[in-house]
Amino acid sequence: YGIPDFKMEKDVIDRRLAVLEEEGIEFRCGVNVGQDIPAKKLQSEFDAVILCGGASVRRKLPIKGADLKGVVQAMDFLAQNNRRVGGITRFENEVLARDKHVIVIGGGDTGSDCIGTSFRQGAKSVVNFEIMPKATTERPEDQPWPFWPMRLRTSSSHKEGAERVFSISTKEFIGDDKGNVTALKTVEVAWEKVPGQRPVLKEIPGSEKEWKCDLVLLALGFTGSEMTIADELGLDMDPRTNIKASVANYKTNVPGVFVAGDQRRGQSLIVWAISEGRQAAYHVDTYLMGESKLPLKGEGDLPRV
Structure with missing residues (x-):
């Protein structure tokens, strides 16, 4: 659905579907x-x-301005691009990163796919927000085996030139008089560790900042x-x-x-x-x-x- 061709070309799926159809499986699409x-x-x-x-069911970001044009769910952006690569050229609500300043909110695999796709569409700049702190490249001392280590992972998309910003939370989207997103406001955050409890998120006073953007992609999970x-x-x-x-x-x-x-x-x-x-x-x-x-x-x- 949303996996870009630079990670998996769709002829692999076409080939497998042909094999399955020959085996007698009936596919009813739509x-x-x-x-x-x-x-x-x-x-x-x-x-x-x-x-x-x-x-x-996609996770939303319920803040002011979330309904502005240009604030788009990652899967809408990625799935549309796959259709475009597949030959479909007309869309009711076209989303393109070409010549835009793009901010991707979410540091997972979907966010990485948005970064790579934005660059391939010709974005002017791509910034990636992650609310979690920047991890280390080694296994953290407080996450011994067999716990899953929260290491810093850098994908091929990140290496293509995206700016990565950690420990940051988006507070508001700003738009123009036509309802288009033009910027967003953020605040830096810190995670306070409490023994025996989940870390507590706290905003850092005086760290507010405004970021220019034409397209915001929400890769917040499901x-x-x-x-x-x-x-x-x-x-x-x-x-x-x-x-x-x-x-x-x-x-x-x-x-x-x-x-x-x-x-x-x-x-x-x-x-x-x-x-x-x-x-x-x-x-x-x-x-x-x-x-x-x-x-x-x-x-x-x-x-x-």
């Missing part, structure tokens, strides 16, 4: 389950249903999947608003309904989507046939990721 057809219809017509809809199908089928949700299912078999609380990928585990990487899809296939096969000869991670057939 179908919004829960809107175009009821989810319960799938449940009645098929012996098993696997939900792999991803984590699509808060779970859309609830339409889950509500219609009566699926249980976990505290993180993901559809609840055990990694042991990917079954939901509704018989015959399985879930895998971001819709089960929350926003993650494509390698997890591939891994969980293959594991879910094993358990669906077992559910339908009583056994399965498909490979299963942990049984020596699939490498762990």
Whole structure:
């Protein structure tokens, strides 16, 4: 969807789709389950249903000026560019970084993709905001193995010339009389460590600053999947608003309904989507046939990721 071609060219997907179609899989595109057809219809017509809809609910930045033109969700920007690369040239609301001063808010993989795409579209400048402090290149002392180390990670997109600003929080978007974003206001922040508790975010007085910009890309992550199908089928949700299912078999609380990928585990990487899809296939096969000869991670057939 939003992965740029400089990271993964789409002919790889086209090639795989052709193989899957030859194997007998039917693809029905442009179908919004829960809107175009009821989810319960799938449940009645098929012996098993696997939900792999991803984590699509985007995190917003509820501050003054967030509705200005030029304040855009990262996935709208990235997905549109993929369509443009694929040959689609007309859009109802075109978003281009060409000749603009771009600020990307969010320091993750999606933010990195926005940086690289902005440069390729011809942005005048690209600045990347990250609310967290700048990490070290080595494993921090307070994050010993097996904890995940918060190291400084520099992608190929960062190396293309983006200015990275850490420990900064956006407070307000500023626009002109036509409703276009022209600047934003920030404040520097510090993370105060409290023993036994989560770090506390505090703003630094006197650190306010105004940044010129024509385009702001919000790469703030996702808060779970859309609830339409889950509500219609009566699926249980976990505290993180993901559809609840055990990694042991990917079954939901509704018989015959399985879930895998971001819709089960929350926003993650494509390698997890591939891994969980293959594991879910094993358990669906077992559910339908009583056994399965498909490979299963942990049984020596699939490498762990």
